[in-house]
Amino acid sequence: MSVVLPGATLGVLGGGQLGRMFVHAAQTMGYFTAVLDPDADSPAGRVSHHHIHTDYTDVDGLARLAGLADAVTTEFENVPAPSLAHLATARPVSPGADAVAIAQDRIREKSHFVRCGVECAPYAVIETDEQLAAVADELLPGILKTARLGYDGKGQRRVATRAELQAAWHDAGDVPCVLEQLLPLDFECSVIVARGEDGQMVNFPVQRNLHRDGILAVTEVHPHNMPESTARRAVAAARSIADGLAYVGVLCVEFFVLGDGRLVVNEMAPRPHNSGHWTVDASDVSQFELQVRTLAGLPLNPPRQHSVAIMLNLLGDLWFVDGETPQEPRWADVLALPGTHLHLYGKTEARRGRKMGHLNITGDGIETVRSTADFAAALLGLAIPLSE
Known part of the structure; x- marks a missing residue:
């Protein structure tokens, strides 16, 4: 793969918040960007140099994207894999259509995990x-x-x-x-890896996650968030899964850790992931910069976490804590707390259950960061304990 240098245009299928953060990372590094999304008011489309407002399967729209972009990625796994394959006839595309198609089908996904020697439920x-x-x-x-x-x-x-x-x-x-x-879970965790076309691979520290109603609520990342042996096994399993796909791009693999210490893979996401949002504020390179680097064929430097981090997912429910009329949450009070970093996704309407943003809290020690996160959650009316 030839290197795509800054000054070129990078394309992304999908205009949601993950696409928006990819666009920001690419623009910071000097790239132009093009987004294809059927929503005329998509978060990524609103901040991109080009927004192709059309369906993911529209041949003319895909041709326009290929004409604008020097390389193309995707921001969510349900973009039709045939569209990625079609684009790949004209431009470098990562992740590839085959890898995305496997992630779109739990049956094929589990077969892949088994082939890689990674235990499933x-x-x-x-x-x-x-x-x-x-x-x-x-x-x-x-x-x-x-x-x-x-x-x-x-x-x-x-x-x-x-x-x-x-x-x-x-x-x-x-x-x-x-x-x-149904297995007896102790906790959940995830690993984000980035793999280049040459097989070079780097990863972030293992992330400990808490879900509520099937949606990620809290991520904690610090040196003692789980036993070291568990973290090592999770990283090795995620790398094996990526290698087995000959994957190019950023990949998140989610795991269950059972009461007896066994590690069981849950699923994978062929893209940056909510549980990696902390990397924007607590690592020297974010998951979105690594997405740019893998797409453009740039070197992959191992990321270094410089701060303890907690990420709180912000759903549209926070706009309705005082009734059915939406009210803006107490952002000023939250941002008065040390180490808080607010990321809102530019969505124009708050709805219950809709992902509106996230709050990263960083600091030197987990107890201080956890205390700040608890205080921020209370200010927002966010009823999330930071442990099960």
């Missing part, structure tokens, strides 16, 4: 009534997940009995699904 594929009837008893209670288009807890349902399983599958429309055995 015990599971069964359900695509037919016969497979439904053949589900092993030990997989219940479990979580039924649609094979495609599930994220942030969508397309998932807990089932305890065969009757509940059958009803859940039929309610999902009898689409291909995966049933995962």
Whole structure:
């Protein structure tokens, strides 16, 4: 791959907040940017040099993007993989269509994890009534997940009995699904790696995550957020998964850590990830700069965390803590706290459950940072304890 130097144009399929932060990183490094997104008011499109307002499958729109951009990436995994493949006939594209297609399908994704020697939760594929009837008893209670288009807890349902399983599958429309055995979790974590076309790979420290209702709520990153052996195994597994894909780009791999210390892979995201947002303020290189570097074929320097960090996810619910009329949260009071860094995504309407931004809190020690995060959460009406 030839190096794409600053002054060129980098394209991104998808105009959400991840695309917006990619655009900011690319522009900081001296690149022009082009965004393709069907939303005329998309967060990334509003800050990009070029915004192609069209559907991801529009051939003319893809041709316009290829004409503007010297290389193209994606900001979320549900961009149609065929569109990436189409663009790749004209321009370098990373991550590639094959890797994204695997991440879009839980069945293929789990098969890939198995091939890479990474342990998954015990599971069964359900695509037919016969497979439904053949589900092993030990997989219940479990979580039924649609094979495609599930994220942030969508397309998932807990089932305890065969009757509940059958009803859940039929309610999902009898689409291909995966049933995962419900496991006794201690905590969740994730690893973000960046891999170049030459196979060079770097990673951030392992991130400890807390979810609420299937959506990431809190990420903590500091030297003692989990046993060192667990962190080493998570990094090794994430690197194996990326190598197995011959991946180019930024990849996040999410894991469950069980009560007995076992590490079980949950899923992967072929893009920067919410749990890596802390890197903008607490690392010498962010996940978005690494996305630029992998896309442009630039060297990958191992990132160095310089501050303890906690990230709080900010949903639209915060605008409604005092009733049904939206009110701006207490940003001034929050930003008066030491080490706070507010990132809002430029979305014009706050809605419950909608990701509106995040708050990074940085400092020298975890106790100080955690105390500040608790105070900030209280000011915002954010009912999130920083531990389970």
